[in-house]
Amino acid sequence: MEEENDKNPETDVAPAVISVHPTHKFVSAAVGSDLRVFNLQEGCVVTLTDESGGHKDSIRAIRYSANGQLFISAGDDKLVKIWATDSWRCIYSVASEKRVSAVAISNDGMFVCFADKFGVVYVVDIEDHNVEELVPVIKKGVPILSHYCSIITRLEFSPDGRFIVSADRDFKIRVTVFPKNPVNGAHEIQSFCLGHTDSYKSRVSKISGYPVTPINYLTSVWSSEFEAEIIDFNGKEEEILPAVTDLCATPDGSLVAVAIQSLSGVLLLRCNQSTRTLSVAKVVSIPGETFIPTSIGAASSSPVLWMAMGASSLHVSESVSLARVRGISGFSTSASESLDHNTSVLEDAEIPGGESLLQTLQGKLSIGKEAFSAAAEAVKTAMRNLLIKKQYSAERREFRKRGRNDVKSKQ
Incomplete structure (x- = not known):
């Protein structure tokens, strides 16, 4: 019996991810190993400087710090890059033992946390960085x-910085007390958010930084009111309810945007924190094209919800990495009561930064429908493989154990 190849290069593509500067100064997107940044205030492309070399493999997570002074990128090359946004120079390069799946930065900007695909969360102390140093400091x-x-599919710090929240694909959300000296370990667990029992209807893959409440309640929101909207891009009903691939909340948490694996658009939910309930506010569909967001993000100072769709290593076009960026207006606290009038999908000419931004973040402006359809299908398959655990028979599990590298090294 031969060992199966668990990694299929044709379907193991990395979805495009997007992140927005808290004051809406920059918008960043990562597609494959390409990290693309656009300066919205100056209307120009940002040039990144990294003396140690950029990412060599697909970037899986990007994140701005709370004050916008730092930017984090990490992924399959087992590297975590920390950038200073005033110069867009890489100031730290952190090596991970495994591929990185999620990143977070403490609200005071002193610590960066990252998680790998084996479920371990690491911390790096970055308060002592030297702005005069031209070569990135190597950290572990x-x-x-x-x-x-x-x-681990997502890491978030609580707004007050007291807790770090981690979510995994086994339906667990862990709230851990973040100590003053985390390099000694974070041993005190505040709580677990459990209760997801249906492996499909409650496939919550990511968590919102604020508030955490929508995640606890998200399962019960699945209802016939919007279930009909969750269809694949061919118009066929899904055999299972798809995964939640990303969440984004307004600063006060009153409005939550949800990206769903096969929904061409986003689902907007109202969050009533006094009654701890969620209700469906609106489904914003993207007309005229196959656009299924793989990542969403917003700034606290702007009502634009940014969305990215794309895939790396997809050989369906001349470009190595295929991406598309779109925006929705009216994603703000004031719009939570009048969504029908305030929220709408922005045309390309209406997006902040216009054609220059799209050219920067997408790589090209003209993308055919066939390429989009192929990207949507490939990303759907890849994300489902990531979020849903493979099931093996007892015989197969024993065979895999015998072939593990760590077992072989002991023999």
């Missing part, structure tokens, strides 16, 4: 907590 993360051999 210190493990502070762990999920049991489960891919």
Whole structure:
């Protein structure tokens, strides 16, 4: 019996991710190993400087710090890059033992946390960086907590910085007290958010930074009111309810945008924190094209919800990495009561930064429908493979154990 190849190069593509500067100064997108940044205030492309070399493999997570002074990127090359946004120079390069699946930065900007695909969360102390140093400082993360051999799909700090929240694909959300000296470990667990029992209807893959409440309640929101909207791009009903691939909340948490694996658009939910309930506010569909967001983001100072769709290593076009960026207006606290009038899909000419931004973040402006359809299908397959655990028979599990590298090294 031969060992199966668990990694299919044709379907193991990395989805495009997007992140927005908290004051709406920059918009960043990552497609494959390409990190693309656009300066909205000056209307120009940002040039990144990294003396140690850029990312060599697909970037899986990007994130701005709360004050916007730092930017984090990490992914399959087992590197975490920390950038200073005033110069867009890489100031730290952190090596990980495994591929990185999620990143977060403390609200005071002193610590960067990252998680790998084996469920371990690491911390890096970055408060002592020297702005005069031209070559990135090489750092190594210190493990502070762990999920049991489960891919961590998202890390978030609470608004007050007291807790770090981690979510995995085994339906667990862990709230951990973030200590003053985390390099010694984060051993105090505040709580677990459990209760997801249906492996499809409650496939919550990511968590919103603020508030955490929508995640606890998200399962019960699945209803016939919007279930009909969740169809694949061919118009066929899904055999299972798809995964939640990304969440984004307004600063006060009153409005939550949800990207769903096969929904061409986003679902907007109202969050009533006094009653701890969610209700469907609106489904914003993207007309005229196959656009299924793989990542969404927004700035606290702008009502634009940014969306990215794309895939790396997809050989369906002349470009190595295929991407599309779109925006929705009216994503703000004031719009939470009048969504029908305030929210709409922006045309390309209406997006902040216009054609220059799209050219920067997408790589090209003209993308055929066939390429989009192929990208949507490839990303759907890849994300489902990532979010849903493979099931093996007892015989198959024993065979895989015998072939593990760590077992071989002991023999």
